[in-house]
Amino acid sequence: MGTDIYGAIEVRDLIGAAALDGPLDADPHNEAPWVRCMDLYPLYPGGDYQPLGCLFGIRNWNGWEPVAEGRGLPADVSEAVRKEYEHDAEIDRAIGGSTWVSWSELRALDMSVTPLARGVLEINENGSSLYHCYRVEDEWPADVVAEYGQPMVGESPITAAYGSWQHGATTLTYKRVTRNDVLGTGTGWDHVFAIMRSLAKRFGEEGVRLVVWFD
Known part of the structure; x- marks a missing residue:
């Protein structure tokens, strides 16, 4: 059964709250409530578990150290x-795993970080848009070897070079994955980050966050 992500970007006007007349010791964090700004969808349409593992520890098959789990x-x-989450939870008992992450945290991410796995083996048949992905440690996945033979990049993942090879109409790729690969350009998360970055110019880096949950 698949896992879907739901959620919204929230903002609060810390800059505006700080500019209001009030006691000299007033804390703008206490003056400005969070406001729902926009849906996560369609900025990020879902369908890929690697970003969910990387950011939130959900379906973390590749061994990421999650940013906000x-x-x-x-x-x-x-x-x-809150009402949106409660409504979803009421109609779907599988809803859970709620969490949140601020724009300041996302902005500061080291995009060169890799997961714990030695690498990822991607299998693409007939040039389709669908990929089968395997976590690779010290041995090649037995079912892959049984179907496609010994990988041409090396007998062992420990010494194999990252690269691609063909087996008939199937392309196999052994590669090292970084945060940039799963959150960068073309992943959908680049759109989420772009919107949050733009909102931060208005509301400040601590005034923008993403709240999510899963089923």
Whole structure:
């Protein structure tokens, strides 16, 4: 059974709150509530588990150290997002795993970080848009060797070079994956990051966050 991601970008006007007349010791963090800004979809349409593992520890088959795993809904989550989550949870008992991440955290990510796995083996048949992905440690996946033979990049993943080869109409690729590969250009998360970056110019880096949950 698949896993889908739901959620929304929230903002709060810390800059505006700080500019309001009030006591000299007033904390703008206490003055500005979070407001639901926009849906995660269609910025990110889903369908790829690697970003979910990388960011939130969901379906983390490749061994990422998650950025924001299992935080739950923020204590000060906007009323609109809370109601949306509660509605989803009411109609779908599989809903859970809520968490959130700030733009300041996402902006500061080292995009060269890799997961714990030695590499990833991608199998693409007949040039389709679908890929079968395997986590690779110290041995090649037995079912891959049985179907396609010994990988041409080397007998052992420990010494094999990263690269691609053909087996008939099937392309096999052994590669090292980075955060940039799963969150960068062309992944859909580049659109999410671009919107959050733009919002941060208005609301500040600590005034933009993403709240998500899964089924």
